[in-house]
Amino acid sequence: MFSFTRTLGARLSGVTARFASTAANAAKPTYKAPASVTVPTQFKPNTKGQGLMQLIAKEEVKRMGADGRSKLFNKSHPDCLRPGDVVLVETLNSMSADKTSTFVGVLIAMDRRGLHSNFTVRNVVLKVGVEMKYMLYSPMIKSVRIMKRGEGFRRAKLFYLRDNPGRAFRLEGLVKQDKAAQAKKAAKSA
Amino acid sequence: MASLLSSVRAGLRTGLNAECRSFVTAATQPATWTHKSLRTGVIARKKGMTAMWDEWGVRIPVTVLQLEQCQVVQVLNEETHGYTALQIGSTDRTPKNVTQPMMGHFNKAGVEPKRKLFEFEVTPDAVLPVGTELVASHFVPGQFVDCSAPTMGKGFQGAMKRHGFGGQPATHGTSLTHRSLGSTGQRKDPGKVFKGKKMAGRMGGNQATVQSLKVMKIDNDLNLIYVKGAVPGVDEQFVKVRDAIKKRGDKIAPADVLPLPFPTIQPEAVKAMPRELVAKTGGADPYVMKE
Secondary structure: OEEOOOOOHHHOOOOHHHOOOOHHHHHOOOOOOOOOEEOOOOOOOOOOOOOHHHHHHHHHHHHHOOOOHHHHHOOOOOOOOOOOOEEEEEEEOOOOOOOEEEEEEEEEEEEOOHHHOEEEEEEEEOOEEEEEEEEOOOOOEEEEEEEEOOOOOOOOOOHHHHOOOOOOOOOHHHHHHHHHHHHHHHHHHO | OHHHHHHHHHHHHHOOOHHHHOOOOOOOOOOOOOOOOOOOOEEEEEEEEEEEEOOOOOEEEEEEEEOOOEEEEEEEOHHHHOOOEEEEEEEEOOHHHOOHHHHHHHHHHOOOOEEEEEEEEOOHHHOOOOOOEEOHHHOOOOOEEEEEEEOOOOEEEOHHHHHOOOOOOOOOOOOOOOOOOOOOOOEOOEOOOOOOOOOOEEEOOOEEEEEEEEEEEEEOOOOEEEEEOOOOOOOOOEEEEEEOOOOOHHHOOOHHHOOOOOOOOOHHHHHHOOOEEEEOOOOOOOOOOOO
16 A cells, blocks of 8 residues: 655765854864765654663664554554455565565464564465565565455464465455556556 | 754763763873774673664664763773773762772772773773773774673573583483483593583573674764674673774774774764764675676
């Protein structure tokens, strides 16, 4: 539903913007980050009411989730993922190129662990069951799209689908439908 | 704008009256680094572990080390002590909990009483004046460090866990002796068990050094060093952090961050830096197949 642009380039913030060029600051040394050092998005630390590790975890989530992917794990958000949904995960093959890989499957597990939140997607590909585990805040994940909402799943973890899949992994029709819809959209916008 | 930011950072850094512990700068020009120079280390506290992603999208586990009021308490020199070293103290302590002899020691230095004192041997050109505060930017992102700390205590442990012994078979008639030592020596000659024979006993709680850990990130406001990998000991442990001994000279850090701040980072340079600096892993993209 939402696609996240790669924010790696956008995270490099200029250092000089922090210091207004006044006469007093002209004498002070300015810092220019060398090539082997990145300056990430800076936040103001506030340890009030929380410990150090909680603070830095929250800041890192804010930094890595700047494209809004936290809403996928936020139960009060309408776009939250639920176990049983059919999702399409698009991942970058590498950070150097823009090539992506796609994996479609049923979401069978979601683990809420703050920065280390992850989810597992399962599908049967060429008669072989395949499970892919994705770290939510990984920069390699380009987009996570819900193709179809799950219905009738009453568990948080759907590991029973490994033995009793039923019709859960009959997803070819859905993929075809989705491809057609995407092509139509692309044609419309073009 | 700049003064507001620096006052915010000063307030955050110590939590106490930052003005009374201003940086003590060396009276002379900062010394120049030579390949024989040895900088001081710092005392940090292990705060926990987390993870971060590098520029290639690889997930890297990191340990967070925090410098808490890390100051030079005493300078040991060749004439008086026979070697050159700096005694570094970490983490302030309320004076009412400090013994009178230790209070005298801290008063002589003019520093607040500290919880932990360690010595770091240095070369004479790396000596810092008493009272100098060591901050996280003493290390640069991308350099390698050694971390020493007492290991986690494991209590009384058997020889299999403690020394990696093989034990005896689980079946085939072995009776009640699956995890024992086995033989402890020979027969009439020598007719005794040698001293230092590896046996069951208390495990853990001794100092261990993990070498060549990469500094992935520096936080100037909270005085944090993020090192790649694990560090011995429990959370809140005092850890000695030094430049890696096995990566001397040009190998200690990427070429564009060398030379390392010598003898330590100047306070003006720290004020000019942004809050967080992250090291790049560098090299080739690991997810691209080599042709």
